Amino acid sequence: MVGVTVEAALSLWDEVLENVEYRTMPLSVTVARDYVLAETITLPHDVPHFNKSAMDGYGLIYEDGRRNYIIDGIIGAGVVWNAQVPLGHAVRIMTGAMVPTMCDTVVMQEQCKTDGHIGSTLEIQGQITKGSHIIYQGEDGRKGLEVIPEGTVITTAVQAVLMGLGYEMVEVYRKPRVLVLTSGREVIDPGLKLVPGKIYNSNRVMLQGFLKDLGVVETVQYHVTDDPVAYDDELEAIIRLARDCDIIVSSGGVSVGLYDTLPKMYTALGAKVLYGRIQMRPGAASYGAVTPKGQLIFGLSGNPGAAFNGWHLLVKPVLQRYLGREGQLGKVLLCSLGEGIEKKNPFDRYVQGSIVFEKGRPVFYKNCSNASCGLVGLVTVNALAKIPKGVNSVSGGEDIEVHML
Numbered sequence: 001m002v003g004v005t006v007e008a009a010l011s012l013w014d015e016v017l018e019n020v021e022y023r024t025m026p027l028s029v030t031v032a033r034d035y036v037l038a039e040t041i042t043l044p045h046d047v048p049h050f051n052k053s054a055m056d057g058y059g060l061i062y063e064d065g066r067r068n069y070i071i072d073g074i075i076g077a078g079v080v081w082n083a084q085v086p087l088g089h090a091v092r093i094m095t096g097a098m099v100p101t102m103c104d105t106v107v108m109q110e111q112c113k114t115d116g117h118i119g120s121t122l123e124i125q126g127q128i129t130k131g132s133h134i135i136y137q138g139e140d141g142r143k144g145l146e147v148i149p150e151g152t153v154i155t156t157a158v159q160a161v162l163m164g165l166g167y168e169m170v171e172v173y174r175k176p177r178v179l180v181l182t183s184g185r186e187v188i189d190p191g192l193k194l195v196p197g198k199i200y201n202s203n204r205v206m207l208q209g210f211l212k213d214l215g216v217v218e219t220v221q222y223h224v225t226d227d228p229v230a231y232d233d234e235l236e237a238i239i240r241l242a243r244d245c246d247i248i249v250s251s252g253g254v255s256v257g258l259y260d261t262l263p264k265m266y267t268a269l270g271a272k273v274l275y276g277r278i279q280m281r282p283g284a285a286s287y288g289a290v291t292p293k294g295q296l297i298f299g300l301s302g303n304p305g306a307a308f309n310g311w312h313l314l315v316k317p318v319l320q321r322y323l324g325r326e327g328q329l330g331k332v333l334l335c336s337l338g339e340g341i342e343k344k345n346p347f348d349r350y351v352q353g354s355i356v357f358e359k360g361r362p363v364f365y366k367n368c369s370n371a372s373c374g375l376v377g378l379v380t381v382n383a384l385a386k387i388p389k390g391v392n393s394v395s396g397g398e399d400i401e402v403h404m405l
């Protein structure tokens with residue numbers, strides 16, 4: 001099976017996503033971090049919604065040449081001054097307090113010689129400018145202005161803005177519930193004794209962690225042994241667990257081995273296959289399908305290095321879009337190649353490595369190991385360099401396209 005390119009696979013997912021019913025829900029802003037806004041936020045009022053003092057000082061009506069003013073009162077933040085402030089008079093005002101409507105200027109207290117008491121006189125020292133130290137109504141934005149577009153990821157800063165605008169609840173996209181499957185009789189959990197033939201399960205925590213990075217925390221995990229005698233029971237378990245899930249992400253069991261049974265199980269769920277192999281290295285063993293209920297299935301290779309690439313190139317961009325975020329392959333940066341790469345590339349190769357900055361310029365260094373089965377090298381990967389199909393040698397110093405992760 002030759003399979004499709006990464007780009008073709010993503011287009012197939014694009015078509016699937018067009019038919020996904022995006023479900024939204026109202027959510028308290030206080031717990032909305034990492035959700036995606038399903039509505040566009042406009043300013044519900046002018047911001048700020050009154051003229052306010054930028055300084056602790058004195059509010060007054062500016063008069064050319066006048067240096068002395070009588071203090072009529074004191075306004076703290078949150079207090080509204082309802083009386084007049086006649087010419088030649090001033091009110092002591094605190095930062096953030098509403099400037100009385102008739103006052104056009106605030107003078108910083110450092111520029112005033114006075115004891116600050118009501119009835120006392122203040123004498124202005126030095127030059128003052130009419131209109132200074134007032135933050136005008138609507139300076140940050142006028143009522144109705146669109147400030148946060150639908151599709152924005154709610155970061156801490158966005159939460160702060162929403163709260164500052166008085167929003168208690170916002171409409172967000174629901175997050176999917178994800179069934180994370182690992183597979184293989186050889187795969188055991190850390191803590192158990194490592195005996196010949198067995199390996200520890202690194203992919204489960206990797207996939208759950210990557211999901212968490214996207215804000216998806218509602219996950220259920222299950223291990224399929226691929227043992228033919230357990231097939232019926234395991235299929236029953238998957239059918240049951242899949243009932244409450246929107247997405248399935250699995251590791252292993254998607255190649256052509258005798259015990260690679262996950263695609264067979266997915267067929268039993270009624271899944272329609274989008275692709276069974278990808279024209280890329282590592283990560284060729286990747287599977288994509290959709291169930292009649294619209295559940296998305298991503299089958300990744302069991303090999304950790306291949307599963308890592310499969311996640312970043314095929315799963316993450318699709319899930320980002322599913323979550324309402326802008327989904328794209330990692331941002332591409334043109335980097336200079338640290339050391340040459342020689343490898344036959346019948347398909348696009350995505351080389352794991354890291355970007356470092358040398359004299360302010362990005363340089364890409366490949367990992368010590370780039371095999372599908374590589375595990376240890378994943379510790380430092382922060383980028384994937386794309387070597388296009390047919391290019392079998394790239395020299396050190398050459399420019400190369402690198403996907404930042």
Ligand SMILES: Nc1nc2c(c(=O)[nH]1)N[C@H]1C(S)=C(S)[C@@H](COP(=O)(O)OP(=O)(O)OC[C@H]3O[C@@H](n4cnc5c(N)ncnc54)[C@H](O)[C@@H]3O)O[C@H]1N2
Binds near residue numbers: 182184253256306
């Ligand atoms: N005859 C062929 N054999 C293979 C082909 C092929 O085209 N023809 N494709 C190869 C490629 S490419 C890859 S990659 C692997 C992928 O195989 P699977 O996705 O079916 O994965 P498994 O066979 O289940 O496991 C592969 C490897 O990964 C280890 N593994 C599995 N699960 C985990 C886990 N949770 N954590 C860590 N490591 C895991 C497993 O023990 C195997 O060593 O197939 C090639 N074969």
Ligand code: MOO
Binds near residue numbers: 282283285305372
């Ligand atoms: O899926 Mo494989 O990673 O191309 O060796």
